[in-house]
Amino acid sequence: MPYQTCRHVKEDGHLCQSPAVRGEHFCHFHQSHRTAAIAIAQARVRGEHPGLYLPPLKDPWAVQYALSDLLNALGAGEIDHKRANIILRVLRTASDNFKNGNIQPARPRPALIAPDRGPGGKHVH
């Protein structure tokens, strides 16, 4: 049974290709991030100070998202420098872990892929 894959284009130009949430165009991670990013942008337009949304740091792209969100929150004056510095150190550690191979980026687990497909979308029988 074919399934939709995430339409998110990563910063390296490749499609995410994780299984999309049923009825959606994006995987759970990118759908959640987009929903949060839209909610934060709408709150800023209303003059509110929504603060910072940090995605789970499951791969280097998530760290990039978090850095971008940190920059936006700092630029909007929504978090103090001390807190931003702590978050920045955590993000640096996460980035170093990926760079040094201490942690491999998360891959979709077979259970998250359509039941009749294994990793890489190959049929499993």
Ligand SMILES: [Zn+2]
């Ligand atoms: Zn995705």
